[in-house]
Amino acid sequence: MSIETPRDVERLFLQKVAEYNRSEFEKRRNELHLTDLTSECMRQVWFEKRDPLPDEPENLLRMWEGSMMHQMPLLDEHELELEFEGVKTRIDEYGNGILIEKKFVGFIPRTFDELKKYYSHYIKQVEFEALILTANDREVKKAYLLFVCRGEPEPGRYPVVAFEIPINIEEIASRFAETVEAYKIVLSSENPPDIPRGFTPFDYPCSHCKYRGRCFGR
Numbered sequence: 001m002s003i004e005t006p007r008d009v010e011r012l013f014l015q016k017v018a019e020y021n022r023s024e025f026e027k028r029r030n031e032l033h034l035t036d037l038t039s040e041c042m043r044q045v046w047f048e049k050r051d052p053l054p055d056e057p058e059n060l061l062r063m064w065e066g067s068m069m070h071q072m073p074l075l076d077e078h079e080l081e082l083e084f085e086g087v088k089t090r091i092d093e094y095g096n097g098i099l100i101e102k103k104f105v106g107f108i109p110r111t112f113d114e115l116k117k118y119y120s121h122y123i124k125q126v127e128f129e130a131l132i133l134t135a136n137d138r139e140v141k142k143a144y145l146l147f148v149c150r151g152e153p154e155p156g157r158y159p160v161v162a163f164e165i166p167i168n169i170e171e172i173a174s175r176f177a178e179t180v181e182a183y184k185i186v187l188s189s190e191n192p193p194d195i196p197r198g199f200t201p202f203d204y205p206c207s208h209c210k211y212r213g214r215c216f217g218r
C-alpha cells in the first residue's frame with residue numbers, strides 16, 4: 001500500500017489491526033469458545049458464527065487493545081489453552097492453584113453487588129474456567145477477577161480492583177453442561193434464535209451490538 005496522505009496512514013493502521021484480529025476470529029468462528037457460552041445474547045453468537053458482519057473501527061481497536069494489554073504474564077501459566085466437552089478457552093493466568101482472569105474496562109465495579117449487576121457474565125466465565133482447569137487436572141484453590149481501568153477512572157474509583165469469585169465445582173458443572181447443550185442446539189439451527197425478551201435497541205447489550213440494525217431495523 002503506497003502512503004501519500006494522512007488518510008493512507010490511518011488506513012494502513014486499521015488494515016493491520018483488522019488483519020491481526022481476523023485470523024483469530026476465523027479460527028474461533030468454527031469452534032465453540034467459553035466466551036460464546038458467557039455471551040449475554042445467544043442470537044449475537046449465532047450471527048457471529050453463521051452470518052457475521054465486519055467490525056467497525058472502534059470494535060477492532062478495542063479488541064486489538066485488549067489483546068495487547070493481555071500480553072504481560074502474571075503467573076506461571078499464561079494464556080493457557082484448554083478444552084473440555086468440546087469447548088475451547090484460553091485462561092489468562094494460572095499458577096499454584098490460583099486462577100486470574102483479567103479485564104480491561106472503562107467502568108470498574110467497587111463492590112461485589114456492582115460486580116454482579118454489571119459483570120455477571122465475567123463471573124460466569126471465571127466459574128467455567130475453574131471447571132475447565134479442574135477437568136484438565138489443575139486444582140483451583142482460589143479464583144479472581146482482576147479489573148484494570150482503560151483511561152481515567154471515574155472520580156472515587158481505584159484504577160485496579162480484584163474480586164475473589166467463590167467456586168463450587170459441582171454446581172458449576174451442572175450449569176456448564178446445560179449451557180453447552182443449549183448452545184449446540186442453537187448453533188445447529190439454520191435460523192437465529194429470537195431476540196431475548198426484554199432486550200431493546202436502546203439498552204445494553206443491544207445498544208453496543210453491531211447486529212442492532214438486523215434485530216431492530218435501525
Ligand code: SF4
Pocket residue numbers: 041042043044047195196199205206207209210211212213215
Ligand atoms: S442487537 Fe441485541 S438481540 Fe440483536 S444480536 Fe445484538 S444483543 Fe442480541
